[in-house]
Amino acid sequence: MPDRAPKLLILGTRGIPAAHGGFETFAERLALYLVQRGWQVGVYCQRDVEAVRDRIVRSTWNGVELITVEIGLRGPVATLAFDAICAHDAATRGGVCLVLGYNGAAFLPYLRARGGRILTNMDGIEWRRPKWSLPVRAFFYVSEWIAAWSSQRLVADHPVIADHLARRRPRGAIATIPYGGDPPAADVGPPPLGLEPDRYLVSIARIEPDNNILTLVEAFSRRARGVRLVVLGTLRVGNPYHRAVEAAASPEVLFPGAIYEPEQVQALRVHARGYLHGHTVGGTNPSLVEALWAGNAVVAHDNPFNRGTAGDAQFYFSDPDSCAAAIERVLSDGAAVAAAREAARARAEQFRWDAVLAAYEDALRRVGGYPPAPDRAPRATAAEPVAAPAGPRW
Template sequence: MKNVFIIGSKGIPSNYGGFETFVEKLTEYNSIEETQIKYHISCLSDNKEEFEHNSARCFNVNVPNLGPAKAVYYDIAALKKVIAYIKTNEIKDATVYILACRIGPFMGHYKKQLKKYGAELFINPDGHEWKRAKWNWLIRKYWKISEQLMVKHADLLVCDSLNIEKYIREDYKQYQPQTTYIAYGADNSNSSLLDNNQTLADWLNKHQVKFNDYYLIVGRFVPENNYEAMIKEFMKSDTKKDLVIITNVEKNKFYQDLLVETNFLDDKRIKFVGTVYDQELLKKIREEAYGYLHGHEVGGTNPSLLEALAFTKLNLLLDVGFNSEVGQTAALYWKKDDLHELINQAEILTGDEIQMFDKESTEIIRTSYSWTKISNEYTSLFKQ
């Protein structure tokens, strides 16, 4: 039996989040297929209990609320528990897979312990955390140094984006990093909600939205997702359709700055509608949108982009490598100053043209990003 310890997600059962969904799907597939892999999953909690989920051993890690340092503390505490478990149970074939590069300065010490017990260290470098605008310069510097040291000590870096893999190999070539590419996965099953579903009708009525008469944005409310550019450009466009924005909007400084820069309250087409945690409802909202706007420019393969390509007919993506490697020719691409022109062009596409984009994007998700494919690739990797 191969033992794989996964650290870095908040744990399972998952609510919503990229790494959490990944771990949920990976263990779910493993429990069905009986791949002879035993997963051990760290879970952020307020207690220290253990339980089984999807045939995986889940162990809770209780850490204090330390602000940005909480995630660092959590990963270290989880890693200590993993090493103790490997030692106590005399496990000889362990792989420790750490999601994201948060504990680089401490990695040299723990790598020696893992090596002592014959355990491999795999790391998912995630995206460019050190580029995120929410961090001050000191925290950004820490994330960059941490990434460097995680790369240095990894036996293998599993990248979910070809662009991230290229960046790791080029920027840290002094360490001769060993890398492989396994994409993030996506659910490609259609929504179970019918057009006359009451929950759907209530949502549409509440926000005064009509089928096929809105563009959609779904994502975290942070500057690097380019809300300012998308809203400004949408307001400059000629479309009569709405812009529905599903996000965890908070009336914070970013929101106030955005309001000053765009005056979006003066445009009745702009509709911040809060979050949607009902996944079947969110699928249906994606399916019934005229088009999807994607402005993420930091990170690897973005889950919301995969979901957009799976369910939304027409996708308008910021023209950066992370997005184009996924969307390929199944999407339209924009720069930060020409989105309004692309929206105007999207308005005059024929039904056949939109159907062509829809068919191609759905096929990309089905063949390259299905959870079955991704889980198979991880199973092969861990069993090698």
């Protein structure tokens, strides 16, 4: 029989407090939510060190057990080592395991064989990303299958991801739960970087080909705009794609690097004329959800992931010409922008953290064999595709 207090271990992130991306933010929100609801929660955290002294160190943060694993390696092998140690430790602790992503799927059969109860958020379709070499894409493809069949239940953060996973597992084993967000603070400050409200567009994403950053920069830079384009993200010296992005930029494009201060990022969103979103692969993208909550008019790549998240009232592109046309309309058509902003705020209501976290609790109770939450009946919608649907996972 399960202990009176349900137990959860969260694997697959670099840890909390969140400082790295969407999965870390989600892990923090879920851990704190469940602790308040009487769960015992542990989160595995990776600490990079020159030499390992204490392989696993346990501490407590806001009622959450932080299980910190020291890793003395670098690169992809470090992540695999971290995932292996987490799976081995989790197999000794009981409770239910929430695995975020399937990069460490190779170790899930061991965890399952040791009696682990596993719910895996399957993230995006990583093996379709063109940035990866063929061997890496093969690794992700195999890992996706391993995770799908080693987990008792899967989470898709978008109906299109659920459709994809239904080719791996029966629909009854898949819960569709989107990523969450919150309304912006009422007292959000002025935009940083010396920007003027409504006089700039913003892109917040990893600068990679499958995020179409080059297309966005080229389309904006075709002529003088009289406004700025702010491209948040790290540019690395020697990266050919990054060099091409910089070369394509007009003087009106600003590259401030990555900004992680939440207040600054929120101010950038709230005061922007529009948000540019070029992602082509993934599910419900956290940055796009945050743009909806900020009430941004959105210019997005036209694919089922983005339309399923932002809805049909935004501006979409499929090539450089349609991208330039969408940008021009956002900059010149005030009525269309006002309508898109109103639609974005309405759409954001489908991504409230309280509903998302409640759906996860129901799914975790089901996988762990725990009774339904005492203050509510099981949420039937947790196992069904929602009408519209989680690093940053930029």
